[in-house]
Amino acid sequence: MTSPADEEDQDAIAAEGEASMAGDEGDGGAGDAGEGGDEQDDLAAEWESMVGDEEGKPAAAAPFTAQRKTGSAIEAAFDGGPGRLDIYETVCRTLDYHGVPGPLTERLSHAAAALGAPDPLAALAGAMDAHFAFSAVPSPRDAKPVMLIGPPGAGKTLTTAKLTARAVMAGQSVGVITADTKRAGARERLDAFMRVLKVDLKTATTPGELAEAAARMEDRDVVYIDTAAVNPYLDGDMAALGGLIQATEADPLVVLAAGGNALDTADMARAFADIGARRMVATRLDAARRMGCLLAAADHSRLAFSGVSFTPRVAKGLSTINAVSLARLIMPAALRGAAEAPVAQNTPIAQARGQARGQIREQIRAAS
Numbered sequence: 001m002t003s004p005a006d007e008e009d010q011d012a013i014a015a016e017g018e019a020s021m022a023g024d025e026g027d028g029g030a031g032d033a034g035e036g037g038d039e040q041d042d043l044a045a046e047w048e049s050m051v052g053d054e055e056g057k058p059a060a061a062a063p064f065t066a067q068r069k070t071g072s073a074i075e076a077a078f079d080g081g082p083g084r085l086d087i088y089e090t091v092c093r094t095l096d097y098h099g100v101p102g103p104l105t106e107r108l109s110h111a112a113a114a115l116g117a118p119d120p121l122a123a124l125a126g127a128m129d130a131h132f133a134f135s136a137v138p139s140p141r142d143a144k145p146v147m148l149i150g151p152p153g154a155g156k157t158l159t160t161a162k163l164t165a166r167a168v169m170a171g172q173s174v175g176v177i178t179a180d181t182k183r184a185g186a187r188e189r190l191d192a193f194m195r196v197l198k199v200d201l202k203t204a205t206t207p208g209e210l211a212e213a214a215a216r217m218e219d220r221d222v223v224y225i226d227t228a229a230v231n232p233y234l235d236g237d238m239a240a241l242g243g244l245i246q247a248t249e250a251d252p253l254v255v256l257a258a259g260g261n262a263l264d265t266a267d268m269a270r271a272f273a274d275i276g277a278r279r280m281v282a283t284r285l286d287a288a289r290r291m292g293c294l295l296a297a298a299d300h301s302r303l304a305f306s307g308v309s310f311t312p313r314v315a316k317g318l319s320t321i322n323a324v325s326l327a328r329l330i331m332p333a334a335l336r337g338a339a340e341a342p343v344a345q346n347t348p349i350a351q352a353r354g355q356a357r358g359q360i361r362e363q364i365r366a367a368s
Helices: 004-020 034-051 065-076 087-097 102-114 120-131 156-169 186-197 207-215 235-248 262-273 292-301 323-330 348-367
Strands: 146-149 174-178 201-203 222-226 251-257 279-283 304-308
Touching (some): 087 102, 087 120, 102 120, 102 292, 120 323, 146 156, 156 186, 156 279, 174 207, 186 201, 251 262, 262 292, 279 292, 292 304
Parallel strands (some): 146 222, 146 251, 174 222, 251 279
């Protein structure tokens, strides 16, 4: 663990390292100076207070700034007002706003309505908890090297730097290898930050070199491998990446940016899952209003949500995610308590609603 005497050095490490990483791919994309950086810090802090600890236990309920920015747009789509919507319709329209593909929207909305939860937020969180997997951000407890993989511009190098900074500040020994040797300035940018952290960056250009470099770091608490961006639609790119994974027996961690096309992102995630990936990190949440591509990616690939990033600031690291925090991110506050309007018992409306719920439950049982 880091001693109190080291805490003053951490700010200097973070500031110097962030300057060296300026302009890197990943979150935000426009740097972090001025008011924009302060606001990104606020987003990350609010998220951490909302998520709770890394074991997935949610903290006390709190409003979330990133969600509040999109909330009014979602609420405007509800012509009848949120108070008149039942859970199914609230969840369905919220997911539709985020661009979630229709079949996934239907499955989650039906599951949420069938849970009998007291409000739409709890219902959506329950449906997501049952449908998606959530795994902790990679830590020194992982026995294998962690290899960061993904499409161009997702933020692999920045995520590598964040993971390294977190480990160094926790007093752990870290090994870092880059296989991104073709992109102009990629190694130099990462090496600048590693120098600040006093981590010796190694370079490998072939699977054999990468395996040798990783083997020499077996005594480290954790090893991170940054890779070059690949086109998941090109067999050659994916075969080469698969060769790196096989040579090092690494645990692939997919890095995907929020705000993309849902179907494209889902196809990309599936391609990475097909070569052995089990987890993904979502980046650029501070620069996206719609999160449907991330839900589509997790659904189509069965990758577990492993962490999220709201800021390009390296020292802020990655944040934990669970079903409750994901539901809060997606659903605006004004709709979270919008349970269905009271309906008198033994009326045609009540009977019709009961029949609809029965049909939903039967559909869920049939699909399970």
